[in-house]
Amino acid sequence: MTSTTAHHTRPGWSIVARQELSELWGSTRGSGVLLGFSVLLAALSYLVSADAGINLLDARESVGVIVQTAIALGALTALVISSDAISGERERGTLESLLVTPLHRRDLVIGKLIAATSMWVAAIVVSLPFVAVLARGPGVAFDAVIVLVVAGSLVAAALTAFGLAISSLAMSNRVSLASAISIMLLLAAPSRLPGVTANGVLGSILIKLNPVSAGLKLANDVLVGQQGWSNHWTLLISPAVAAVLSTVVAIQLSRRIELGDSR
Amino acid sequence: MTPTRVECRGLTVKYGDLVAVDSIDLEVAAGEVFGLLGPNGAGKTSVIRALTTIIEPAAGTANVAGAALSDQRVIRQRIGVLPESSGYPSAQTGLSYLRFYGELFGLSRAEASDRAAELLDQLGLGHTQQRISHYSRGMRQRLGLCRAMINRPDVLFLDEPTLGLDPAGKEEVVRHLADIAVHDGTTVVLCTHLLDEVERACDRVAIMAAGKLLTTGTVDDVIDASDVPRSSRLRVHSDDIAAAHDVLGRLDCVDGIRFDNARPGDLDLQLAPHAVPPASARVLAAIIDAGIEIRAFETDRASLNDAFLALTAPGAPT
Numbered sequence: 001m002t003s004t005t006a007h008h009t010r011p012g013w014s015i016v017a018r019q020e021l022s023e024l025w026g027s028t029r030g031s032g033v034l035l036g037f038s039v040l041l042a043a044l045s046y047l048v049s050a051d052a053g054i055n056l057l058d059a060r061e062s063v064g065v066i067v068q069t070a071i072a073l074g075a076l077t078a079l080v081i082s083s084d085a086i087s088g089e090r091e092r093g094t095l096e097s098l099l100v101t102p103l104h105r106r107d108l109v110i111g112k113l114i115a116a117t118s119m120w121v122a123a124i125v126v127s128l129p130f131v132a133v134l135a136r137g138p139g140v141a142f143d144a145v146i147v148l149v150v151a152g153s154l155v156a157a158a159l160t161a162f163g164l165a166i167s168s169l170a171m172s173n174r175v176s177l178a179s180a181i182s183i184m185l186l187l188a189a190p191s192r193l194p195g196v197t198a199n200g201v202l203g204s205i206l207i208k209l210n211p212v213s214a215g216l217k218l219a220n221d222v223l224v225g226q227q228g229w230s231n232h233w234t235l236l237i238s239p240a241v242a243a244v245l246s247t248v249v250a251i252q253l254s255r256r257i258e259l260g261d262s263r
Numbered sequence: 264m265t266p267t268r269v270e271c272r273g274l275t276v277k278y279g280d281l282v283a284v285d286s287i288d289l290e291v292a293a294g295e296v297f298g299l300l301g302p303n304g305a306g307k308t309s310v311i312r313a314l315t316t317i318i319e320p321a322a323g324t325a326n327v328a329g330a331a332l333s334d335q336r337v338i339r340q341r342i343g344v345l346p347e348s349s350g351y352p353s354a355q356t357g358l359s360y361l362r363f364y365g366e367l368f369g370l371s372r373a374e375a376s377d378r379a380a381e382l383l384d385q386l387g388l389g390h391t392q393q394r395i396s397h398y399s400r401g402m403r404q405r406l407g408l409c410r411a412m413i414n415r416p417d418v419l420f421l422d423e424p425t426l427g428l429d430p431a432g433k434e435e436v437v438r439h440l441a442d443i444a445v446h447d448g449t450t451v452v453l454c455t456h457l458l459d460e461v462e463r464a465c466d467r468v469a470i471m472a473a474g475k476l477l478t479t480g481t482v483d484d485v486i487d488a489s490d491v492p493r494s495s496r497l498r499v500h501s502d503d504i505a506a507a508h509d510v511l512g513r514l515d516c517v518d519g520i521r522f523d524n525a526r527p528g529d530l531d532l533q534l535a536p537h538a539v540p541p542a543s544a545r546v547l548a549a550i551i552d553a554g555i556e557i558r559a560f561e562t563d564r565a566s567l568n569d570a571f572l573a574l575t576a577p578g579a580p581t
Contacts, residue, residue, distance in 0.1 A: 009366075009369075009371045009372075010366070012367065015363065015366045015367060019359075019363045022355075022359070023352055023354055023355065026354055026355075027354035029354075092350040092352075093346070093348045093349055093350030094349070094350040094351065094352060096317060096344070096346040096349070097344070097346060097349055097364075097407075097410060098367075099317055100315050100316070100317060100339055100342065100344040100346075101339055101364065101367040101368060102336050102339045102340045102367065102368060102369070103367045104336075258318075259312075259317060259318075
């Protein structure tokens with residue numbers, strides 16, 4: 001027997017994560033998406049700061065708009081990257097070569113999850129200068145960073161893992177992307193409910209149950225409403241539960257990763 | 264006795280109601296280059312995918328590189344696979360791509376880099392820092408071969424490994440496969456449509472059609488099993504041609520006789536493949552007995568291509 005014996009010096013997921021990170025950020029894919037995100041945030045920042053100049057929006061409101069947009073868009077970009085993770089390999093014909101290595105499918109998913117999450121981390125880093133400029137004071141900036149890091153990360157983790165789960169099952173990249181984005185839009189919809197409906201019992205429950213709208217509402221209440229964290233921590237429950245559940249589901253579904261072109 | 268590296272019994276693969284592979288038995292020895300042949304849709308790729316643990320067979324047992332199919336990780340550690348429609352990450356260099364796969368097989372980063380560089384050299388890709396997006400189709404195919412060999416596999420499964428290669432590249436790959444089989448004892452299971460490659464490279468072949476295994480054996484065994492008539496050419500003096508035609512026309516082992524208008528002394532013969540004694544010997548004996556001078560006699564062995572076409576033709580006996 002001549003074959004190499006298994007003595008993994010590093011866990012499989014870390015090998016995959018490193019490779020995926022270098023592929024994501026070494027090509028135009030990651031940097032292109034991030035550039036688009038930056039341009040949108042810059043345009044929005046310009047608009048809200050212009051509004052602030054004529055006293056239509058104060059610093060907290062401006063920062064609130066930016067943070068909510070950063071959470072929604074940043075999570076969306078991570079979702080787009082993760083929903084391509086497995087179905088993209090399948091479509092590009094690279095999946096079979098991975099599946100015939102000793103790599104656990106679970107490690108493949110975890111590695112890809114880490115790489116896709118890096119998109120959110122990059123989104124936070126890009127958002128910080130905008131928050132710093134618009135906050136005009138350490139108090140608002142501190143709240144904004146905490147909201148971004150805590151609520152935003154939970155929402156992003158939930159959506160990234162969710163996109164990966166869909167990608168494991170979807171036989172084409174188009175189906176995976178379309179499903180992920182449609183569900184993201186559905187999840188974001190309750191945060192756009194008119195005030196009366198949103199403040200009602202049903203609306204309030206709907207918003208709290210939905211991880212995306214809960215995260216956005218928390219950003220709004222803490223930054224714009226100045227209502228403090230203690231009154232609104234329950235809004236973190238559904239993003240946290242969704243993040244854990246989606247991650248577990250994505251890892252469990254790794255067992256069902258198939259080539260999908262049976263002949 | 265040479266150990267068996269690939270063995271399957273009653274291997275059956277189904278996709279829903281469709282039986283893609285219908286209870287086939289195979290045995291491939293260590294260091295053997297084995298050709299798995301068949302027309303499109305014969306089930307070759309399904310056999311490879313079942314043996315490489317990509318799909319679960321509906322029935323049957325198999326042992327690959329010393330492990331049962333249920334020991335998926337052990338098998339994957341010991342095999343190398345080049346799938347038919349293999350894709351490549353275009354943004355990476357060949358070296359980083361191979362290093363990644365080396366690490367997946369348990370090599371340290373340094374070991375994986377060394378092994379990758381060694382393989383790139385062997386397959387004529389050099390230490391290029393070119394991105395894979397700049398590789399030609401042939402270069403990608405060779406990179407796929409490098410990837411399949413990164414772990415020094417006991418068994419190498421190759422689905423159309425010479426696809427996209429120029430004649431020199433094909434020759435090089437076939438020679439390389441024969442080398443690793445002889446020197447490293449690697450078993451090579453080769454799926455291809457290019458039968459001249461198979462004739463040159465394979466110790467044994469199997470022909471599949473519609474999910475069934477039609478025949479297996481050495482190239483000569485398969486040609487014999489196909490009942491393809493052998494072609495022969497007899498040259499006599501042009502004055503004796505009619506007499507020779509008469510003599511040969513009486514032999515039941517001669518299936519066809521044709522005059523060659525361009526060469527008045529030549530007869531093209533179609534000889535029965537399984538005559539006893541051999542048809543060529545009976546032809547010569549009959550001509551000599553008739554007192555006809557033989558100026559030349561040549562027999563052409565039927566090719567694997569003829570045998571393949573005869574065995575896989577619609578309506579051919581299975």
